[in-house]
Amino acid sequence: MRVYLLSAGLARLADEMVGLALVLFVLARTGSQVLAGAAVAAYTVPSIVSGPLLGAWLDRTRRPLIALAGNQFLLAATTAALLVAAGGAPSAVVLGLAFLAGITLPMTSGGFTSLLPRLATDLPRATAADALLFNAAALGGPALTGVLAAVVGGDGPVVVIGVLALVAGLCALGLGVPPHEAVEHPPLRRAVRDGTRHLVTTPPLRGATLATVLGHGAIGLLATALPVHVAALGHPGGAAGFVWAAMEVGCVVSLLSLRRHLPRWRPEQVVFATVAASGVALATWPLAPGFGVLLGLGVLVGLAQGPTLTSIITARQRYTPPTLLGQVSTTGASLKIGAFAVGAAVGGGLHDPAAVFLLAAATQVAAAVLGFAASSRRTAPSASRGARP
DSSP: OHHHHHHHHHHHHHHHHHHHHHHHHHHHHHOOHHHHHHHHHHHHTHHHHHHHHHHHHHHHOSOHHHHHHHHHHHHHHHHHHHHHHTTTSOHHHHHHHHHHHHHTHHIIIIIHHTTHHHHOSSHHHHHHHHHHHHHHHHHHHHHHHHHHHHHHOTHHHHHHHHHHHHHHHHHHHTOOOOOOOOOOOOOHHHHHHHHHHHHHHSHHHHHHHHHHHHHHHHHHHHHHHHHHHHHHTTSOGGGHHHHHHHHHHHHHHHHHHHTTTGGGSOHHHHHHHHHHHHHHHHTTGGGOOSHHHHHHHHHHHHHHHTTHHHHHHHHHHHHSOGGGHHHHHHHHHHHHHHHHHHHHHHHHTOOOHHHHHHHHHHHHHHHHHHHHHHTOSOOOOOOSTTOOO
């Protein structure tokens, strides 16, 4: 597990650096805000479509480690090409490179996570550790990017992303995961259809996925509203990063405190409870009289959100057969990325941060209610290694 945590952790840290690093890099090389925003969109949008296809392919390839390592080597190569292209090549080349890197984005999250049932002897503990990696990367990625950009300039974060991806890929090749058995697989098109059908027709998995996707869309609403609100409180808009960091700190504290107790409840029930609780916590943000209080309320939201990621990963493992786990994991990641992008677009068109916070809070509560309703039919039997009665 140590090699897995190192490989997945480095890959996710690089992934969390990309969004901010692309903006700073393109601005430094070209000075174009339009191109910077387009580059981030080109990196994010392809994964919405590619997730199900990549997951189905990952489930059928005999050597998934090569696929995961190749994904990281592709990111390393793309960053090297960006360093050469940006500022001198046409904008289409920069956007094309960002698009190429973004196609395989779901592999970094769902792809690695799909290995856990075959790798871990204590699956609940390993799942909690895997979720902590996400939180740590989300906390450290933007911070590391900002420090590097301030110290060495916009090229620095891009270079570090390439190095992290290269090392992550090499570590992935060293994982002790046996290859898939040589069995006959259905056509890729049918496999995508079967995996999607499983996700939609398995009530607890369907409900948990719906709640987390809508809940992540609500977090996307905050992307533009939070900097505006922070500026209204008398601080630079960039200080919004400290609020995001405060949320991640709350997530880590909550998960470390509760991870031993989570197996007592069904994972989808934990998802519904935590998504609703984070919505209630978000509703307090318009009441913050100052930045310090807002930071504290950010920690509060994180405390409520903490077990959500562990629980959705556990739900996928419990209710999905091993032959579909890679696809279900990457599809779930794609849906969340897409929901965040939609939320950010909607939030960008609203000019009152307080109203956006309340909308995000209401969306999360509604997500929990809708997820619970979608899971209320007879649940499917446990289907994967590590499933609990």
